[in-house]
Amino acid sequence: MQDLLYFFQQLVNGLTIGSTYALIAIGYTMVYGIIGMINFAHGEIYMIGAYTALITITGLATLGVTWLPLVLIVALICAMIVSSAMGWAVERVAYRPVRGRHRLIPLISAIGMSIFLQNYVHLAQGSRNIGFPALIHGGFTFGSSDTFQAQISYMQITIFITTLICMTALSVFISRSRTGRACRAVSQDLGMANLLGIDTNRIISATFVIGAALAAVAGLLLGMYYGSIDPLFGFIAGLKAFTAAVLGGIGSIPGAMLGGLILGVGESMTSGYLSGEYKDVVSFGLLILILLFKPTGLLGKPEVEKI
Amino acid sequence: MLEVQNLSMRFGGLLAVDQVSLDVQEREIVSIIGPNGAGKTTVFNCMSGFYRPTGGKILFQGKEIQGKPDYKISRLGMVRTFQHVRLFNSMTVVENLLVAQHRHLNTNLIAGLLKTPNYREREKKSLERARYWLERVGLIDLANRESGNLAYGQQRRLEIARCMVTEPRLLMLDEPAAGLNPAETKDLNQLIVSLKEDYNVSVVLIEHDMSLVMDISDRINVINQGRPLASGKPEEIRNNDDVIKAYLGEA
Amino acid sequence: MAANNVRHAFFSALITLIISYPILGLNLEAQGISVTLTGADTSTVIAIFIAVIVVFVFQLFRERLMDRVRELPFLSARAHKEPMAENKRAKIESWVITGIVVLALFWPFFVSRGAVDLATLVLIYIMLALGLNVVVGLAGLLDLGYVAFYAVGAYTFALLAQYADFSFWMALPVGACLAALFGLVLGFPVLRLRGDYLAIVTLGFGEIIRILLNNWTTLTGGPNGIGGIPDPTLFGMEFGRRVKGEGNTSFHDTFGIAYSGEHKVIFLYLIALVLAVFTAMVIRRFMRMPVGRAWEALREDEIAARSLGLSRTAVKLSAFTIGAFFAGFSGTVFASKQGFISPESFVFLESAIVLAIVVLGGMGSQIGVILAAIAVTILPELAREFSEYRMLIFGAAMVLMMVWRPQGLMPMRRIHIELNRQE
Numbered sequence: 001m002q003d004l005l006y007f008f009q010q011l012v013n014g015l016t017i018g019s020t021y022a023l024i025a026i027g028y029t030m031v032y033g034i035i036g037m038i039n040f041a042h043g044e045i046y047m048i049g050a051y052t053a054l055i056t057i058t059g060l061a062t063l064g065v066t067w068l069p070l071v072l073i074v075a076l077i078c079a080m081i082v083s084s085a086m087g088w089a090v091e092r093v094a095y096r097p098v099r100g101r102h103r104l105i106p107l108i109s110a111i112g113m114s115i116f117l118q119n120y121v122h123l124a125q126g127s128r129n130i131g132f133p134a135l136i137h138g139g140f141t142f143g144s145s146d147t148f149q150a151q152i153s154y155m156q157i158t159i160f161i162t163t164l165i166c167m168t169a170l171s172v173f174i175s176r177s178r179t180g181r182a183c184r185a186v187s188q189d190l191g192m193a194n195l196l197g198i199d200t201n202r203i204i205s206a207t208f209v210i211g212a213a214l215a216a217v218a219g220l221l222l223g224m225y226y227g228s229i230d231p232l233f234g235f236i237a238g239l240k241a242f243t244a245a246v247l248g249g250i251g252s253i254p255g256a257m258l259g260g261l262i263l264g265v266g267e268s269m270t271s272g273y274l275s276g277e278y279k280d281v282v283s284f285g286l287l288i289l290i291l292l293f294k295p296t297g298l299l300g301k302p303e304v305e306k307i
Numbered sequence: 308m309l310e311v312q313n314l315s316m317r318f319g320g321l322l323a324v325d326q327v328s329l330d331v332q333e334r335e336i337v338s339i340i341g342p343n344g345a346g347k348t349t350v351f352n353c354m355s356g357f358y359r360p361t362g363g364k365i366l367f368q369g370k371e372i373q374g375k376p377d378y379k380i381s382r383l384g385m386v387r388t389f390q391h392v393r394l395f396n397s398m399t400v401v402e403n404l405l406v407a408q409h410r411h412l413n414t415n416l417i418a419g420l421l422k423t424p425n426y427r428e429r430e431k432k433s434l435e436r437a438r439y440w441l442e443r444v445g446l447i448d449l450a451n452r453e454s455g456n457l458a459y460g461q462q463r464r465l466e467i468a469r470c471m472v473t474e475p476r477l478l479m480l481d482e483p484a485a486g487l488n489p490a491e492t493k494d495l496n497q498l499i500v501s502l503k504e505d506y507n508v509s510v511v512l513i514e515h516d517m518s519l520v521m522d523i524s525d526r527i528n529v530i531n532q533g534r535p536l537a538s539g540k541p542e543e544i545r546n547n548d549d550v551i552k553a554y555l556g557e558a
Numbered sequence: 559m560a561a562n563n564v565r566h567a568f569f570s571a572l573i574t575l576i577i578s579y580p581i582l583g584l585n586l587e588a589q590g591i592s593v594t595l596t597g598a599d600t601s602t603v604i605a606i607f608i609a610v611i612v613v614f615v616f617q618l619f620r621e622r623l624m625d626r627v628r629e630l631p632f633l634s635a636r637a638h639k640e641p642m643a644e645n646k647r648a649k650i651e652s653w654v655i656t657g658i659v660v661l662a663l664f665w666p667f668f669v670s671r672g673a674v675d676l677a678t679l680v681l682i683y684i685m686l687a688l689g690l691n692v693v694v695g696l697a698g699l700l701d702l703g704y705v706a707f708y709a710v711g712a713y714t715f716a717l718l719a720q721y722a723d724f725s726f727w728m729a730l731p732v733g734a735c736l737a738a739l740f741g742l743v744l745g746f747p748v749l750r751l752r753g754d755y756l757a758i759v760t761l762g763f764g765e766i767i768r769i770l771l772n773n774w775t776t777l778t779g780g781p782n783g784i785g786g787i788p789d790p791t792l793f794g795m796e797f798g799r800r801v802k803g804e805g806n807t808s809f810h811d812t813f814g815i816a817y818s819g820e821h822k823v824i825f826l827y828l829i830a831l832v833l834a835v836f837t838a839m840v841i842r843r844f845m846r847m848p849v850g851r852a853w854e855a856l857r858e859d860e861i862a863a864r865s866l867g868l869s870r871t872a873v874k875l876s877a878f879t880i881g882a883f884f885a886g887f888s889g890t891v892f893a894s895k896q897g898f899i900s901p902e903s904f905v906f907l908e909s910a911i912v913l914a915i916v917v918l919g920g921m922g923s924q925i926g927v928i929l930a931a932i933a934v935t936i937l938p939e940l941a942r943e944f945s946e947y948r949m950l951i952f953g954a955a956m957v958l959m960m961v962w963r964p965q966g967l968m969p970m971r972r973i974h975i976e977l978n979r980q981e
Contacts, residue, residue, distance in 0.1 A: 405848070
C-alpha cells in the first residue's frame with residue numbers, strides 16, 4: 001500500500017511537470033512545423049513570462065490587491081502579453097531576415113538570441129534566484145500519517161486544469177479559426193500557401209505569438225510550483241520541452257502533449273526511485289535514444305527526403 | 308550491364324513506381340520518358356540508392372544492388388546528375404572535380420599529413436584528370452571561379468564533368484537539357500554521344516526534349532503514372548498509339 | 559502607404575515598450591524571504607523611452623534610410639573592389655603570420671605576468687576555436703556540446719596525474735586521443751541525424767558529461783574538482799621552487815639563475831603557443847587535403863556528395879573526431895595551466911563562447927578565428943565595466959552576424975589551384 005502510494009505520488013508529480021513541459025513544447029513544435037527551425041530562444045521567452053508574472057504579482061501586492069483569482073488572472077495576462085511581444089520581436093529581428101538561408105544560419109541566430117535574452121534579464125533583474133510566492137496552498141492527502149502520505153496539492157490541480165484549458169483552446173483555434181486553418185496550410189506547404197494569397201509572414205508571426213503566450217502560462221505555473229526563478233531556468237526547461245516535442249514527434253501538437261507527459265513522468269520516477277541529480281541525464285539520454293531509433297517521434301509523420 | 312526488374316516504390320498509400328523494368332547494355336543510350344509526375348526521377352532515386360525500393364530487383368554487372376547505400380552504388384561505377392543542378396556552390400570549379408575523386412579519403416589521412424610520395428602522385432593524377440575534363444567541357448578558363456557563380460549551362464556541363472572524373476561505367480542524367488538554349492542543347496547532344504563513343508560509358512537519360520531523345524537514344528522506355536507504357540527503338544515509340552495518347556491526353 | 563507606415567511604426571514602438579519596460583524598468587528585490595518591487599533609476603527609464611522613440615522614427619523612415627545607407631560611398635566602393643593578385647596575397651599573408659609568431663615568441667619577456675597568463679588563455683581558446691571550426695565551419699555540423707570534449711581532455715590529465723603519476727607530456731596525447739574516442743563513439747550514432755537535431759543532441763551530451771562530473775564524487779571530486787595538477791616540465795626540469803617529481807631537476811638550479819615564478823608562466827605560455835601553432839598547421843593541412851574538401855562538399859550539398867561516392871558517416875565522423883581531438887588537446891593544456899579543475903569550467907556557456915568565436919571569425923577562416931579569439935577574450939579584460947555586458951554583446955553579435963554577414967568578419971578564401979595547361 002505504502003509503495004503504491006509512493007508510486008502514485010511520483011506519477012502525480014510527473015504529470016504536473018509534464019503538462020507544463022507540454023505547454024512549452026507547443027511553441028517548439030508549431031514553429032518547427034511551419035518554418036522547420038528550432039527556436040532556441042523559446043526557453044528564454046518562457047523565463048521572461050515567469051519574470052513578468054512575478055513582477056505583476058509583486059506589483060499588485062504593493063498596490064494592496066490580494067484577491068487571489070484577480071491576481072492570478074492579471075499576472076497571467078501580463079505575462080502572456082510581454083512574452084508574446086517578445087516572441088513577435090524575436091522572430092522579426094533574428095529569424096525573418098535569415099529565413100531560407102543555409103540551415104545553420106537561423107540556428108546560430110537563435111542561439112545568439114537565447115544568450116542575449118538570458119543576459120538581458122540577468123542584467124536587469126540580477127542573477128540570483130528570487131522567491132516566487134506559492135499563492136495556492138493546501139491539497140488532498142491520502143494514506144495514514146504514520147507511514148507515507150501521498151498528496152495532490154491544489155497547485156497541481158490548477159496546473160492540470162489550466163493546461164487542459166489551454167490545450168483545448170489551442171485545438172479549437174487551430175481547427176476552427178481562419179488563422180488556425182491558414183497555419184495548417186502554411187505548415188503543409190509554405191510556398192503554395194503564399195501563392196494562394198495567405199499572408200505567410202503574418203501566419204509565422206502568429207505562430208511565434210501563440211507559442212510564446214503558452215510558454216508564459218507555463219512560466220507562471222512552474223514559477224509558483226517551484227517557488228523560485230532565475231535567469232537561467234528557461235534554458236534547461238526549454239531543453240526539456242524540446243525533448244518532449246521530439247519525443248512526441250516534432251510538428252505534431254498532440255505529440256507535444258504526449259511527449260511532455262511521458263518526459264515528466266520519466267523524470268519524476270527517476271528522482272523518486274534513483275536520485276534527483278540524474279533526472280537530467282535520464283531526459284537527455286532519452287532524447288538521444290529517441291532521435292537514434294525513432295527520429296520522427298511517437299506521433300510524427302515520416303519524412304521523405306526530397307531530391 | 309544494368310537490369311531493372313519489376314521495380315516498385317511505394318510512399319505510404321501512393322504507388323509512385325509500379326513494376327517498371329528496363330535494361331541497359333554496354334555502350335548504349337537508353338532514355339526514360341513520360342509525362343510530368345510519371346515517376347521517372349523516382350526510378351533514378353531507386354537506382355542510385357537514395358530510396359530503398361519496396362519491390363523488384365536492380366542488377367548492375369550481374370550483382371544485386373537494390374537497397375545498397377547511395378555512396379556504395381556510386382563507387383561501383385553508377386553516377387548520376389540531378390534535375391536541379393547540385394554543385395558545391397561555394398567551392399571552385401576545380402575543387403568540385405577534385406571532391407568527386409575523393410572516395411577513399413580515410414586511408415589518406417596520415418599519408419596526407421606527411422605528404423608521402425604516393426599521396427602526392429595521387430593528388431597530381433586527380434588534378435590532371437580534372438584539367439582534362441575541364442578542357443573537354445570548355446570550362447578550363449573558369450577553373451578557379453566559385454561554381455555557384457557559373458551560368459546555368461556551364462553548371463550543367465560541370466555537373467556532367469564531375470560525374471566523368473569518377474570514371475563511371477554508367478551515367479544517369481536527369482533532364483540534362485532543361486533550361487538550356489538550342490545551341491547549348493546541341494553541344495550537349497554531341498557530348499553525350501561522345502561519352503558513349505569515346506569513353507565507353509552507357510547512359511540512362513531522363514529528358515523532355517523529344518528531338519534530343521529521338522536523336523541520341525538507342526532505345527526508349529515510356530512510363531506513365533508509375534507504370535511502364537512502352538519500350539523500343541525511337542521510331543517504334545514515335546509511332547506507338549498508347550504513347551501518343553498518353554502525351555496528347557495529358558496535353 | 560504613409561498611414562500604413564505610421565501604423566507599423568507605432569506598433570513596433572509599442573512592442574519595444576512592452577518588452578523593455580516591465581523587465582528593465584521594474585526591479586525585483588529579494589529581502590529575506592519577501593520580494594519587493596522598485597522602479598529603476600530615472601536614467602534607465604529615460605533610456606527605455608529614447609529606445610522607443612528611436613524605433614518609432616526608424617520604422618517610420620525605414621525605406622528612405624535604407625536607400626541612403628546603400629548609397630554610402632564606402633559600401634559601394636567595397637563591392638566593386640578588385641581582389642588582390644592571388645600569389646601576392648598569399649606571400650603577404652605568410653609574412654604576416656611569421657611576423658606574428660616571432661613577436662608572440664618574444665613578447666612575454668617584456669610584459670607583466672598577468673598579461674602572459676591571459677595570453678595563455680587566449681591561445682587555449684584559439685586551439686578550441688580552430689578545432690570547432692573544423693566541425694562547424696568546414697563540415698557544417700553544429701556541435702553545441704563541444705566543451706564536453708574539452709572536459710574529457712582536462713579530466714583525463716587530472717585523473718591520470720592523481721592516480722597514475724602521469725606528466726603533462728604523457729597525458730597530452732592520451733587526453734586528446736581519449737577525447738577523440740569520445741567523439742567517435744558519440745558521433746557514430748548521432749551523425750546520421752539532421753543538422754538541427756545534431757545540435758540538440760550534442761548539447762544534451764555536453765550537459766550529461768557535466769552532470770556526471772558533478773555527481774560522480776568518488777572519482778571526480780564532484781563540484782570541488784581536482785587540484786594539484788602538475789605543471790609541464792622541460793626535459794625533466796621543473797619550474798617550481800622545489801622539485802616534486804622523482805629524478806627531475808629544477809629549472810633555476812640547472813641554469814644557475816634565481817628562482818622566479820615568472821619562468822613557469824612564460825614556459826606555459828610558450829608551450830601553449832607551440833601547440834596552437836601546431837594545431838593551426840595540422841588543420842590547415844587537413845583543409846587542403848581530400849578529407850578537407852570532402853567536409854566542405856558535404857556541408858554544401860550532402861546529396862550530391864553522396865551521389866559521388868562520399869560516405870556521409872565517414873566524412874562527418876572524421877570532422878567530428880578531429881574536432882574532439884583538438885578540444886581534448888586544449889583541455890589538457892587548460893588543466894595544466896589552472897592546476898585545478900572543476901565542472902564549473904565546462905558549462906554550456908563555454909561552448910557558446912567558442913561558437914561565437916568561430917561565427918565572428920568567419921566560418922572556415924583560420925586567421926579570422928584567431929583574431930576573433932583574441933578579441934573575444936581580451937576585450938572584456940581591457941574594459942572591466944564592460945565585462946558584465948560581455949555575453950549580452952556576444953548574443954547580439956551572433957544574431958547580427960547571421961543577419962548581415964553570415965560569412966563572418968574574415969570569410970574563408972578559396973585556395974587557388976594552378977592547372978598546367980597543355981597547349
